[in-house]
Amino acid sequence: MKFSDQLEQRFATMVTHYPTKRSVLVPMLLYIQDELGSLTEEAIHEIAQRVELSDLEVRNVISYYSMLRTRAVGKYNFQICTNVSCLLRGAEDIFEQCKKKLGVGNKQTTSDGLFYLEEVECIGACSWAPAMMMNYEFVENLTAAKIDELIEGLKKKEQQ
Amino acid sequence: MAYLVSHPDEVKVVSKRFGKGATSLDRYLELDGYKALQKALTMQPDAIINEVKASNLRGRGGAGFPTGMKWSFVPKQSPKPKYVLCNGDESEPGTCKDRLIFEHDPHSVIEGVMIAALAVGAKTGYIYLRGEYRYLVQIMEKAVADAYARGFIGKNIFGSGVDLDIFVHSGAGAYEVGEESALMESLEGKRGIPRIRPPFPAVVGLWGGPTVINNAESLASVPHIILGGGEWFAKLGTPKNGGTRLFCMSGELERPGVYELPMGYNLKKMIYDVAGGMVKGKKLKGVVPGGSSVQIITPDEIDVAMDFDSLPKVGSMLGSGGVIVIDDHTCLVKFALRVTQFYQHESCGWCIPCREGTDWMKKTLVRMHSGGGVAKDIDNLKYLAENMLGRTFCPLGDAAAMPIISYVQKFRSEFEDHLNGKPCPYEKAAQPVMV
Missing domain, CATH: 1.10.10 (Arc Repressor Mutant, subunit A)
Incomplete structure (x- = not known):
């Protein structure tokens, strides 16, 4: 190579x-x-x-480092933190919502190859919980509406 | 982009340049940037160390070891090169403070690393950032490049004849690498398996050379100590706990956020005044005052000074400054399960008590939370945790054990509410059994 x-x-x-x-x-x-x-x-x-x-x-x-991988994942890597600070502020509901909305389970990619969903450990956004990372971007103070908007927005962007 | 908050009780030292555009080198210089370094260049190494000793600065990563004393352990003469390593692998659940320092005041970390290097006679400094903090790697790399371009780093800095190099290094996702010896392994391009100590890093560290390893917040405090004087910094806090601290307030609070408060600030005031109290309709159940690895305290115990010496009196520790506030809508067994799941995931598997202990605790808690618990499980959890304590190479085993022991001790009735097929009183729907 x-x-x-x-x-x-x-x-x-x-x-x-x-x-x-x-x-x-x-x-x-x-x-x-x-x-x-x-x-x-x-x-x-x-x-x-x-x-x-x-x-x-x-x-x-x-194999030691959680961010390194030998298999490709979806274009948009949704990493939802469910560790304690996020858990206290409803991270589990956010994770469930992503599962439903994307139609995939933990560590799975959607059939169109666009979205990958993963439950992750603390990402350092505890005071702005619940939070996630989309590729390298932090998305914080998550709500159900924010998740909907994010996913719809990315889908629309891809259709164009 | 993390959000900034403020409160009148705050004493802004480390955070004084937050939100002021100090990522730009010119702006940083306007805000007294690199003055401490220039002052340090005129000081004898011992004088720098003595100033930091006088400040009573204690390691902000969590252990609270006196920073000046750590530096004094580095041998004056060494056949091998010496190094300074900034620990920016912030990963302790509940902690999000170093992120703000790198984001808003990157040069203060660089300056801190350089002053530490002058104090111990190192010629090279590394700033290790956790892999998830990619945007901060970019900020730090730019800050370092800008400082090189002005001759603040590199050969003959500020015309002093001193050569000093600083490099930014990215991790790739590993909690355990935040432990100092694992951090060195990772920087050397290996799995983050901790090293046995002694020898301590100050004597045998990176590539066998004496190495000073400090948390980013500790290093960012150093320029302020050099400029303001150790005595001034010490007076901001309580005896033996100098200065201020960035406290990361999280949980169902009205105003969660990162606040810089004097060491020894009252926890009750921190929750009800600074962070605005609990959100409407929720009550306080307990507080984990220093990141997920420290012991829980009950609402009766929160009238306590937040410093390294006061929290042990109520059976906990100051840790990393991550104040996790737990509300009465949260099941403590579930909380315990999530904490244990984390440590089980992050255990490197090198020491058997940690590898097996975290796994068995997780299995027990999963079963318990899903209604399959029996009375013996409660003592068994405590027994497992107690047998991990002090029996592992690195503190990850202790970090997994200490919280569990405290949950069982202080909230035993919640565990008892989960026994003999009883569903979790906090769950809306029945939880599937996973083990």
């Missing part, structure tokens, strides 16, 4: 920040995933060679 110019540049800069090559691994994996949607076999092989590790050693790191 060939890295994009952007990844190539990232890698070249980052590798100078640490005394060992493998130190770039965790953030680089995330940046690669952002471009490819998931960490493919080819991507794992490429980064493994660059940081002088075996593919297996890289996979071993991937």
